[in-house]
Amino acid sequence: MSKKQLIMESSLELFAKQGFEATSVQQITEHAGISKGAFYLSFKSKDELIIGLIDHFMLEFISNIDHVVKNHSNNKNLLSEFYKAAFHSFQKHSDFAKIFIKEQSQTVNEELLTKMHHYDKLFDKIILGMLERLYGEEVRHTKYDLIYCVKGFFHTYSHLFLFFNVPQDITRLSRSLAEKTALLAKHAETTFITDELYHTFNEPVNEIQNKEQLLEMIDQKLEEINDPTIKESFILLKQHVIEPNLSPAIAKGLTLNLKNHAECKQISYLLQQYLEL
Amino acid sequence: MSKKQLIMESSLELFAKQGFEATSVQQITEHAGISKGAFYLSFKSKDELIIGLIDHFMLEFISNIDHVVKNHSNNKNLLSEFYKAAFHSFQKHSDFAKIFIKEQSQTVNEELLTKMHHYDKLFDKIILGMLERLYGEEVRHTKYDLIYCVKGFFHTYSHLFLFFNVPQDITRLSRSLAEKTALLAKHAETTFITDELYHTFNEPVNEIQNKEQLLEMIDQKLEEINDPTIKESFILLKQHVIEPNLSPAIAKGLTLNLKNHAECKQISYLLQQYLEL
DNA sequence: TTGACAAATGACCAATCAGTCATTAGTATA
């Protein structure tokens, strides 16, 4: 395990228990069994650590849910499977989930806030896609409201799990929430968040930030991975991101190459999003 | 305005903007235009201040909502009026609302956490009462689930208002959420939170803490208020709290005396809750 | 004008914070 990973895992626990502000770098290094100087070899600052944590886990969370939703052929259980995947992810990384919920509305760090908002919009996009696929025209006027209902459900019950140690029957909970969501999708008529209102406070996803983040991640993966197919796919896609030169079919195929490699699933998702494949 | 109030108002703004942990006592006293020493004449510690804030505003919030729900004769609009009252309260005290949402899951201070949980249970009780009144037997098996749906709705949309400056049409939003809640109440069948599960993680309201808090508040009000009827009502009720000696009708009547006085509405609510009137 | 009391001050304290950097330990090559 790299030192960076060690620090991230050690800090997870402490942040979840005490909160980010209340945890000192000293505590983290003591808990990780390293010196204070070693911390600053891996992270430029304490802020960079929390941003790294959010990035790492949220990307996994989002790309995982997206995968479940996109690859689920049976529309009948889709809602239930969506909730299941989301709750399982939070259960698996419960320390991170606690941090995420606690730090969600903290305004201390501007970059962190932007990050949070960014992932929130990706989450919205997945929910929106799911609702449109399931109900199409039926939810044309209510879909943005429904996004917030789904997120409201997810938040309240996550809170219950994370902070009250409620016994978890995720399957049952997911079925229950799926039923409720379906009810609202089929019968709710009075809307609050219109299409227009939604877009006034959700400016489109920041392309530039995405691009830089992508290129940085590609370079990192190129160093880590040796598989020649993966490497070539990365090199071609990197060129394509910098200046588009591949046909959509080829680009799509290259991202699918990456999807087969366990450590590249998430970057594959990001590339597909960025290239609109 | 008392020095205590001045400090509370000054700190509200700073806590809302920066969070509790990230705000220093120095900042508060500078913002309030007083010395550091003066702060500690009004509050024993920084922790006591945040607890005071939570107590002050949550009591107002809860007793206000309770009043709206209890005194609303027309069941048809009850749900909508409930949401309206709740959102208006958060809008009126938006700085406090921000603090409340931010600090809701912070585990730093044990007493604060207990307080939060306590008020959360009072909120549950109001929602539960409302649902039972509106739907009775219909929601016998789903009511505890519905509480969490209502709270989920309230949380997500509050978050939107408070942190994204979304234009607020509370009437429309309340109508929309009332429709959704009614849909769930009438048609949802699959439950997750059963009666039994709910009571395993919500041990009954702490009676002793309530009693001490009540007596302390009565003594404080006795010093502040001169109206002889109010004073006598307080003295009789205080005796009754220490050792029950009044008939329910008399006790109830005495609390109603208090309800007519603007500054005693909240303590009147607490007394009715405690004495089960 | 005096003296007694309460209200208010801000210099001060020990503790802790994020972050730095001269120094040391460990390792690989020659």
Next chain:
DNA sequence: TATACTAATGACTGATTGGTCATTTGTCAA
């Protein structure tokens, strides 16, 4: 073994924290 390199250390810094307390200021009645 000697050299060259990186990885890791932890004492240190200057700033800031929550909280205290000897001192000053303000306000009374006598």
